[in-house]
Amino acid sequence: MMADRLRRRTQSMQILSDHGKNVTVTISLGVAQMRTGEDADTLFVRADAALYRAKDKGKSQTVAAS
Secondary structure, three states: OHHHHHHHHHHHOOEEOOOOOEEOOOOOEEEOOOOOOOOHHHHHHHHHHHHHHHHHHOOOOEEEOO
8 A cells, every 4th residue: 555655746746857847657556475484585576576476467556475
């Protein structure tokens, strides 16, 4: 929920570029919750896989690891 809130807030911001134009920034996020007995490497692999699924879905996505 927090990652998706961050994604939505980022997208709603208007950022003034060096050229004086407003630009919108979007982010895609892959998130994972550490499982009991899971090491950090495995956690990062799952989060990374979720990030690639988010990117495959298009701009501005949040995907939770399975």
